[in-house]
Every structure is written in C-alpha cells, then in structure tokens.
Amino acid sequence: AQKITQTQPGMFVQEKEAVTLDCTYDTSDQSYGLFWYKQPSSGEMIFLIYQGSYDEQNATEGRYSLNFQKARKSANLVISASQLGDSAMYFCAMREGGMEYGNKLVFGAGTILRVKS
Amino acid sequence: KAGVTQTPRYLIKTRGQQVTLSCSPISGHRSVSWYQQTPGQGLQFLFEYFSETQRNKGNFPGRFSGRQFSNSRSEMNVSTLELGDSALYLCASSQNGFLAFFGQGTRLTVV
Numbered sequence: 001a002q003k004i005t006q007t008q009p010g011m012f013v014q015e016k017e018a019v020t021l022d023c024t025y026d027t028s029d030q031s032y033g034l035f036w037y038k039q040p041s042s043g044e045m046i047f048l049i050y051q052g053s054y055d056e057q058n059a060t061e062g063r064y065s066l067n068f069q070k071a072r073k074s075a076n077l078v079i080s081a082s083q084l085g086d087s088a089m090y091f092c093a094m095r096e097g098g099m100e101y102g103n104k105l106v107f108g109a110g111t112i113l114r115v116k117s
Numbered sequence: 118k119a120g121v122t123q124t125p126r127y128l129i130k131t132r133g134q135q136v137t138l139s140c141s142p143i144s145g146h147r148s149v150s151w152y153q154q155t156p157g158q159g160l161q162f163l164f165e166y167f168s169e170t171q172r173n174k175g176n177f178p179g180r181f182s183g184r185q186f187s188n189s190r191s192e193m194n195v196s197t198l199e200l201g202d203s204a205l206y207l208c209a210s211s212q213n214g215f216l217a218f219f220g221q222g223t224r225l226t227v228v
Contacts, residue, residue: 035216043205045219091160099214103150104173107160
C-alpha cells in the first residue's frame with residue numbers, strides 16, 4: 001500500500017532563510033512520481049515541483065528544490081529565501097506507476113509553514 | 118488560458134439530500150480528478166475521468182459518483198448526504214498525466 005509521511009505538523013522559518021519540509025514515502029513500484037503542493041488559506045492547491053522516480057537529478061523550480069534520496073525513500077522540499085507569502089500548508093503526494101496510469105495521488109497529512117518577519 | 122473552474126464555490130445542504138458539483142478543466146485537458154479534503158482524513162482521491170471514462174476510483178461508497186462529458190467537463194454527485202461528507206472538494210485537470218492544475222474547490226457543508 002502507498003503511504004506518504006510528513007512528520008512535521010508545523011514549521012516556523014525566519015523571512016529570507018531556507019527551510020526544509022520532510023517527506024518520506026513507501027511504495028514497491030519502481031516507477032512513481034512525487035509532487036509537492038502549496039495550499040494557502042484560500043484552499044486552492046498550487047503545484048510547486050515534481051520528481052519522477054527515474055529522474056537522476058533533483059528537481060528545481062525557482063526557489064523550490066526537491067532533495068530526492070531514492071534509497072531512503074525521501075523527497076524533501078527545500079524553500080530558499082523564504083517570503084511571507086510562503087506561509088501556507090504544504091503537501092507531499094505520490095503517484096504510483098507512470099503517468100499513463102492516470103492521476104491517482106496519495107497525499108501526506110501536510111505541514112503548516114509560517115514565515116516570520 | 119482559463120484555469121480549472123469549480124462551481125459552486127460554497128454549498129450548504131441538509132442530511133439526506135443529494136448534491137452535484139461541477140468542474141470545468143483547462144481547455145484541451147482530457148483528464149479530470151476529484152479529491153475530498155477533510156480535517157480528519159486529509160486529502161483523499163475520489164475518482165478520475167479520462168475521455169468520458171472512469172480511469173481510477175478511490176475507496177468511497179457508491180453514494181459518490183461522477184461523470185465526464187464530451188467537452189471534458191465533469192460532475193460529481195453525492196447522494197443521501199451525511200454530516201461526514203462536509204468537506205472541501207477539489208478538482209484537478211491534466212493533459213498528460215501531470216497533475217499541476219487544481220480548481221479553487223467547492224466547500225460543502227452538510228447540516
């Protein structure tokens with residue numbers, strides 16, 4: 001069975017500093033995809049970054065990078081130079097199987113990030 | 118390009134009633150997925166439709182159903198509403214199996 005674990009219910013970070021949000025996953029599939037989303041209080045899910053299981057390089061998107069450690073089954077999100085607007089709930093999610101199998105994602109419980117000025 | 122549009126944004130229903138939620142995907146996207154978000158259970162996958170066919174299904178009772186039309190718009194229906202169905206229902210659309218676009222959600226309250 002799939003499982004995503006986010007062990008940090010809440011995190012604080014000082015503005016302009018970097019922060020790492022943890023995510024570990026469990027799957028027996030060789031092909032899978034890992035996603036990070038941001039959910040502000042408005043409720044909309046905003047896609048941040050994606051890592052495929054066969055991708056050799058860690059994914060990066062602007063201030064977001066994904067620290068992918070396949071052997072440890074971890075996919076931590078690193079946000080550099082935190083901004084006040086980064087305060088939100090962050091979810092890690094996994095799609096088991098390749099993209100051709102569709103869009104059934106399993107989500108972690110989320111981490112609330114608060115950026116302090 | 119317009120984003121994923123969900124209507125209505127807010128809904129209040131009484132136990133036992135039924136409800137229909139609508140999702141219009143981004144133009145050209147053929148896949149629409151639905152998720153339920155509650156404080157207790159978190160985000161859970163309901164179902165996915167691709168080219169008018171249900172491609173994946175989550176572990177929800179038969180009271181939850183959906184469909185997709187030829188223009189890729191999707192609806193989900195919940196019959197015989199229960200208090201526990203109160204949730205934020207999120208819809209996402211995809212063109213190539215890459216789930217990057219979600220709607221703003223429909224917040225359903227069952228009283």
